[in-house]
Amino acid sequence: MNYAQHVLTHLRKDLRLEWRTKDSINGMLFFALLVVVVLAMAFDPASYPDMTRQISGGLLWVALLFAAMTALNQSWARETNNSVLDAHRLLEAPASALFIGKALANFFFVTAVEIVLAPIFTVFYNLQPLGQAWKLLFILPLGTWALVVNGTFFAALSLRTRNRETLLPLVLLPISMPALLAMIQATTAVLTGQFEPTLWIKVLLAYVIVFTTACVLLFETVLSAD
Amino acid sequence: MPKWAKGWLALTVLLLIYGFYRAMAAPREATMGNLYRVFFYHLPHAILSFVFPYLNLAASFLYLFWRNRNVERAAAADAFALASAEVTVLYATIGLATGMLWGRAAWGIWWAWDARMTTYLLLWLLYVCYLLVRSFSSTGQTAVIAAVLAIFAAIDIPICFMSIRWWRTQHPAAVFGGGANSGIDPSMLPAVLWNMVAWAMWGAFLVGVRYAIERRRQQDANAEALGILSREETNAVLRHRLEEA
Numbered sequence: 449m450n451y452a453q454h455v456l457t458h459l460r461k462d463l464r465l466e467w468r469t470k471d472s473i474n475g476m477l478f479f480a481l482l483v484v485v486v487l488a489m490a491f492d493p494a495s496y497p498d499m500t501r502q503i504s505g506g507l508l509w510v511a512l513l514f515a516a517m518t519a520l521n522q523s524w525a526r527e528t529n530n531s532v533l534d535a536h537r538l539l540e541a542p543a544s545a546l547f548i549g550k551a552l553a554n555f556f557f558v559t560a561v562e563i564v565l566a567p568i569f570t571v572f573y574n575l576q577p578l579g580q581a582w583k584l585l586f587i588l589p590l591g592t593w594a595l596v597v598n599g600t601f602f603a604a605l606s607l608r609t610r611n612r613e614t615l616l617p618l619v620l621l622p623i624s625m626p627a628l629l630a631m632i633q634a635t636t637a638v639l640t641g642q643f644e645p646t647l648w649i650k651v652l653l654a655y656v657i658v659f660t661t662a663c664v665l666l667f668e669t670v671l672s673a674d
Numbered sequence: 675m676p677k678w679a680k681g682w683l684a685l686t687v688l689l690l691i692y693g694f695y696r697a698m699a700a701p702r703e704a705t706m707g708n709l710y711r712v713f714f715y716h717l718p719h720a721i722l723s724f725v726f727p728y729l730n731l732a733a734s735f736l737y738l739f740w741r742n743r744n745v746e747r748a749a750a751a752d753a754f755a756l757a758s759a760e761v762t763v764l765y766a767t768i769g770l771a772t773g774m775l776w777g778r779a780a781w782g783i784w785w786a787w788d789a790r791m792t793t794y795l796l797l798w799l800l801y802v803c804y805l806l807v808r809s810f811s812s813t814g815q816t817a818v819i820a821a822v823l824a825i826f827a828a829i830d831i832p833i834c835f836m837s838i839r840w841w842r843t844q845h846p847a848a849v850f851g852g853g854a855n856s857g858i859d860p861s862m863l864p865a866v867l868w869n870m871v872a873w874a875m876w877g878a879f880l881v882g883v884r885y886a887i888e889r890r891r892q893q894d895a896n897a898e899a900l901g902i903l904s905r906e907e908t909n910a911v912l913r914h915r916l917e918e919a
Contacts, residue, residue, distance in 0.1 A: 598826075605819055609811040618806055619823065622799045623830050626837040633841065651837050662829060666822050669738060673818040 454541040458549025465526065466557060472519040476561045480515035484569060487511070493573040500573050505635030508569055509628060513595060516558050520599040521616055523554055524607050533607075536671070543668040551593075551600040551663075558592050578641030587638065587645065590652045591631030594659070598624055601663040605670050627655045679882065686879055689872035696865035709779040714865050716772035718873040720794065723765035726877065727801065727828055730758040734824035737817060749892050752817040755824060757884035759804050761877050766798040789842040796834045800827040890915075 449457070466472055487507050493500045527533045536546055566588075569575065577584075599620055606615040621628075634648035675683075697714035733755035740748035773791065774784045785791065804823055811819050894912065897903045903911065 605807075605822065608815045608819055609807065611810060615807065615810055618803055622796065622803045623826055625796055625799075626830065626833045629837055629841060647840060651833075651840070655833060658829060658833065659826075662826060666825065669818060670822055673815045 449541070451542065451545060454545035455549045455552070457541075458546050459552050462523075462550060462553035463556070466553065472522060472554075472557050473560055475522075476515040476519050476557065477564055479518055480511045480561055480565050481568065483511040483514055484565070484572060488572065497574060497576075500575065501578065501639045502636065504569070504573055504575055505639055506632045507573075508565075508635065509591065509632050511565070511569075512558065512562065512592070513624075513628070515561060516554070516592075516595055516599060517617055517620070519557055520554060520596070520603045520620075521613055523550060523600065524603050528607065533671075543671045544664045546671075547600065547604070547663065547667040551597050554596045554600050555593055558596055559589065562588055562592065575639065577639050579638040579645070580641075581638060583638050583645055583649070584635070586649055587631060587634045587652070590649065590656055591627070591634075594627040594631065594652060594656050595620075595624060597656070597660050597663055598627075601667065601670070604667070608670075608673050627652060627659075630655065679879075682875070682882075683879055686872065686875040689868065689875060693865070693869040693872040696868050700865045701861050706779055710776075712772050712775050712779075714862075714869045715873075716769060716776055717866060718870045719765045719769040719772065721870070722874055722877050723762055723769050723797065724831075725874075726758045726762040726765065726881070727797070727831065729881075730755050730762060730801075730804075730824050731828040733758060734821035734828075737821045741818070748817070750889065752821070753885050753888035753892060754881070755820065756808065756888055757881045759801055759808075759824070760884055761880050762801045763798065763805060764880070765877060766794065766801065770794065770798060789839050792842075793835050793838050796838075797831060800830060803827075 484507070487510075491499070491503075493504075524533075527536065537543075599616070602619045602623070603612075603616055606612040606619065609615050630648045630651040634645040634652065637643050637645035637648065693714070697711050700711070700714070702708060703710040733751045737748050737751040737755060740751060773794070777786065777791075778784050804820065804827055807823055808816055808820050894903075894908055898908050
């Protein structure tokens, strides 16, 4: 098997598991919906359309980030049952293929949540983007991948620690801060139409390239940490 | 403590005293009066807290390189990484605190989300997170996890730096925008330089002390793990060392 086939095998396994249980997607979706509702308690989205446009980009990503965190924590827990992770380490397949497969699977789950959440968000917050909305087609996948690639990596890293559920957000948030800034700014640019999102899409792209490389190179070290 | 370390400490203390004297003897600033003198402490700490993270990164790389080649050197590199990360957090905390004192005096508010402050806060957050991860992880894996995280943190700093600068130039914060000094008055220069040297030496001394303590802890842990010392014996040795110190 070549590298791509290894990745595909891992990806197919994760998708099949998710298809049978639907744990991650359902959990994430409901969680994100709850965050959207709770945030609507903080301000009145219907009466102040301008303010809503200003802050909705941030709110959307915060909701997605928190939702993704719940799924990321679980994504490696499956592998620890029956010591599957140790079996992975014995395989000839490169460790990074396992990582990329897992990250891709998580990417698809979060994207599925976005596809459902985006219309709900638009309706609940009365959003009418004033910029070019098609640019969101670049911003959303890039931002999702930026969150998911580091999230999957640090979830694997926190497997090796005592209180792993607490640790993931503590590590993921500071490291993702530039990516969060870029995706929030780009989304705000599209929603308000006040400035161009191009610069922020570039920042996001650079972040994604740099950190995907770092994750792929260092994953083997984390997997065989003991 | 070896002799040269005592000499280093004595020299550092002398320089710190001299630096304090120069800072207090520097001419009064026109608008801020004596309050501006906190600047002489803020600047060295702020600059040095961008130096120690890269020592930490170098040590982390060395650790990963030596991990499966030379266990003893790898442990030394890990101890150094821990020491430099702790000093980073210490210096960044002092830099933030003195910066806030300065901000309160110069701008009337404790905190403004301008480019430099935000980047600096993120640096502080990253290394606090590094220390947290170290304290959370189970023994035996701490060093690897920490080394990987150190690499991520060090990659993150320049990206943070650039993106936050673009952020704030795009939405200029007009009132509290620029930093306080665009070039400093020559009369302030000696005080700045002396304090810089003194605090760099003090930081190096702290890293050295912390490194030595961590090395001893590692050696004691190894000795206990190998059964050379029983728990009681280990405790006796530790007590003896405490009395010595």
